[in-house]
Amino acid sequence: MNNQQMQALTCKELEYISDCISNESMQIKLCSTIAAQTQNQSIRQACQQYVQTHEQHMQMLADCLRQHEQLAPAQLQ
Amino acid sequence: MTQNQMLPDKDLLTTTLADLRRSVREYATAATEASCPTVRQMFTQLTDSTLKMQGEMYQLMSSNNMYNAPSQAARQEVSKRLQSAQQTQTQDQQFVQQHLSGGMGMSMGSGDNQSHPGSTSQYS
Numbered sequence: 001m002n003n004q005q006m007q008a009l010t011c012k013e014l015e016y017i018s019d020c021i022s023n024e025s026m027q028i029k030l031c032s033t034i035a036a037q038t039q040n041q042s043i044r045q046a047c048q049q050y051v052q053t054h055e056q057h058m059q060m061l062a063d064c065l066r067q068h069e070q071l072a073p074a075q076l077q
Numbered sequence: 078m079t080q081n082q083m084l085p086d087k088d089l090l091t092t093t094l095a096d097l098r099r100s101v102r103e104y105a106t107a108a109t110e111a112s113c114p115t116v117r118q119m120f121t122q123l124t125d126s127t128l129k130m131q132g133e134m135y136q137l138m139s140s141n142n143m144y145n146a147p148s149q150a151a152r153q154e155v156s157k158r159l160q161s162a163q164q165t166q167t168q169d170q171q172f173v174q175q176h177l178s179g180g181m182g183m184s185m186g187s188g189d190n191q192s193h194p195g196s197t198s199q200y201s
Binding site: 005006007008009010012013016017019020023024026027030031033034037038040042043046050053056057060061064067068 | 083086089090092093096097099100103104106107110111112113114115116119120122123126127130133134137140141
C-alpha cells in the first residue's frame with residue numbers, strides 16, 4: 001500500500017470495516033462447522049479452504065484498521 | 078455421525094451461500110463509498126475474492142445436487158428480449174448522435190459532452 005495515498009478513515013469506512021469483520025467471523029464459524037460435520041470429502045476440502053480465505057480477509061481488514069490508527073485524529077474538532 | 082448434526086450440510090451450505098451473496102454486495106457498496114484510495118482498493122479486492130468464493134460454492138452445491146437452478150427461459154422469450162435490446166440500442170445511438178454530433182441547443186447536459194468524447198465509437 002502506498003502511504004502517500006492513505007487518508008484518515010471516515011466514520012462510514014470504519015462502520016463498513018467493522019461490519020465486514022463480523023461477517024467474516026460468521027463465515028469462518030459456518031465453514032468450520034460444515035467442514036467438521038460433513039461426510040462429503042469434496043465439501044470438507046472446499047470448506048477448509050474457505051476458512052483460510054475468510055481468515056485472510058479478516059487479516060486484511062484488521063491490517064487496514066492498524067495502518068489507519070495513527071492517522072485518526074486524537075480529538076475531534 | 079449424521080444424527081449428531083444440528084443441520085444437514087445442504088441447509089448450512091445454503092445459509093453460507095446466501096451470506097456470501099450478501100457479503101459481495103456489501104463489499105461492492107463499501108468500495109463505492111470509500112474515500113481513502115487504499116480502503117477502496119482493499120474493498121475491491123475483497124469483492125473479487127468473495128465473488129470468486131461464492132461462485133465456487135455454488136458449483137460445489139450444484140455438483141452435489143444441493144442447488145436447483147431456476148428453470149430455463151424459452152427461446153421465444155429470449156428472442157423477444159433480444160429484439161427489444163436491439164431497439165433500445167438503435168434509439169440510444171440516435172440519441173447520442175443527436176446530442177453529440179453537432180446537436181446545438183438540443184443537448185440536455187452540455188457539460189457531459191466533454192467527459193464522453195469517445196462514447197459513440199462503442200456502438201459502431
